[in-house]
Structure formats: C-alpha cells, structure tokens
Amino acid sequence: MGNLFVRKLHLVPDSRDTAFGMDQKRTCYNGVYPFKIFPAKELSALEFAPVTILYGGNGSGKTTLLNILAEKLGLTRHSAFSGSAFFADYVSMCRAEFGVIPLDSQILTSDDVSDYLLHLRALNDGITARREELLEEYTRLKWDTRPFASLEDYDRWKAVTDAKTKTSSKFVKARLTRDADMFSNGETAMHYYTQRITENALYLIDEPENSLSAAYQRQLADFLADSARFFGCQLVIATHSPFLLAIPGARVYDLDSLPVQVRPWTELENVRVYFDFFQEHKDAFSR
Secondary structure, three states: OOOOOEEEEEOOOOHHHHHHOOOOOOOOHHHOOOOOHHHHOOOOEEEOOOEEEEEOOOOOOHHHHHHHHHHHHOOEOOOOOOOOOOHHHHHHHOEEEEOOOOOOOEEEOHHHHHHHHHHHHHHHHHHHHHHHHHHHHHHHHHOOOOOOOOHHHHHHHHHHHHHHHOOHHHHHHHHOOOOOOOOOHHHHHHHHHHHHOOOOOEEEEEOOOOOOOHHHHHHHHHHHHHHHHHOOOEEEEEOOOHHHHOOOOOEEEEOOOOOOEEOOHHHOHHHHHHHHHHHHOHHHHOO
16 A cells, blocks of 8 residues: 655654754744644654554644655645744754655645635636627627728638627637636635646645535545555645544544554544534434
C-alpha cells in the first residue's frame, strides 16, 4: 500500500534553549512560534505510513506540522505561505528522513481550493460579460442594411451574413470560448483534489473536508485510500473528518493527547462526539 517517500520527521527537541539562542531575532519566549508547541506536547518525531493523519483541535499544531514538512522537503505550493520570523530557523533545525521526492509532490490547502473557486468565478464573469457584448453585436448585425461599398467591407459582410443565417446562440457560441466548469463549492473542491492528486507522489493535505458535504467526504476518503493503495501515493492529512480518519491502514496521530500518541480513529474525541450524538438519537432512525 503506497510508497514511503518520507519516513520520519525529527522535531526540535529543546525549544527553550534553541529559541533563546537567537538573540538577534528574539523578542520574547511566547512569540517564537513554532518552537514552544511540540516540546509541550512531548512530541519529538513523527513516523510516517503510506497514509498518515494528523488529528487535533484548533491550535494543536497539525497545520504547522504540514507546513514544517512541506518547507523541509521543498514541496510545491499553490498559495502564498508566510511563517513567523522564527519559522525558517525552526525548519532548518528539524531533520527529515526521506528518499527521492517526486516532482509532482505538493502541499494542498483550503486556501488553494478557495483560490481555485475564485479563479473559476472570475473566468466565468468575464465570459458572461463577453456573451452580453456578442448578443448586442448579433442584434446590430442582423438588422444592418448598409450597402457594401468595397473589399474593405468584406469582414463586415462576413459578420452580417453570419448573423442573418444563424441563431443568436450559434452566433455567440462560434465566437465565445466554452464556459469554465462551474459547480457547487463541494463539487469544485472534489474536482480540485482529483485533478491535483495523480500517481506516485507525496501529498500533504490540510483539512480537505472544508466545503465538502458528508457524501463528498466519503467520496474523497475513498479516492485518497485508492490513491495510496493502488497508485503509489503517500499522503499526510490534517483533518477532523471521521470519514477521512477511518481510511483503512492510516496511522493517526492524536495531537490533543499528552503526550501525542497514535490512536485508533474510533477513540478520538471528535469521533466519539458523533457516536454519542447518534446513540442518543438512535430511536429517531428507527421510525
């Protein structure tokens, strides 16, 4: 199942000593993100599987870990990233055990999906504006009765002939590029991930469940599982989604526990909240 392009990430072991050694940059200990996060969680290293999942609440460090790994391995980004003043120093002091990282390897974030959606909307806005212009041109040309005086009128003659012999939709379609595919936010997000994730590469994915319904989360979980099992991908995913946490064979780190440890997905607090909720309302499902 999958490849192991990256095997282990060793984190900075002693944040206090290391951070306070940077006298030229240091302002105060509380401001030297991300040095203080992981020693407080007694987390010194991550060992990766073909599918590794980072689970935890806001501020648990799961997105930070993805960014540390992405910077350490020099992975492709699609959205701007700016760490703290100490981020690059922290990354330089971490150590990763890895092999050859394929060129297609990348980090995919929710910002990337948002940018993709905005790009499609802007593209379609431009197409819509051009369509209105062409409909006005069609009407003007269809009723153009001016005589053609010379060869210089040849282009106008072609356009007028086109307007008089075609419907408005055919006239516009011949001059307008096809609309960019435009779906719901969830469909767009699914399309983004299925287009970006190909074969035999490392993908770091930050909270891909954003904008996805439960049904789409299940589809994405199946797609990611198949990408690792059949298409040689290695995945590191930060998520709260029970559907993604349940990917078969995934190594799940509970960043909310102290110390951080690998847990079965069924023992995670967020999953237990869902389970308890449905247990409380199970009678409603039997009606």
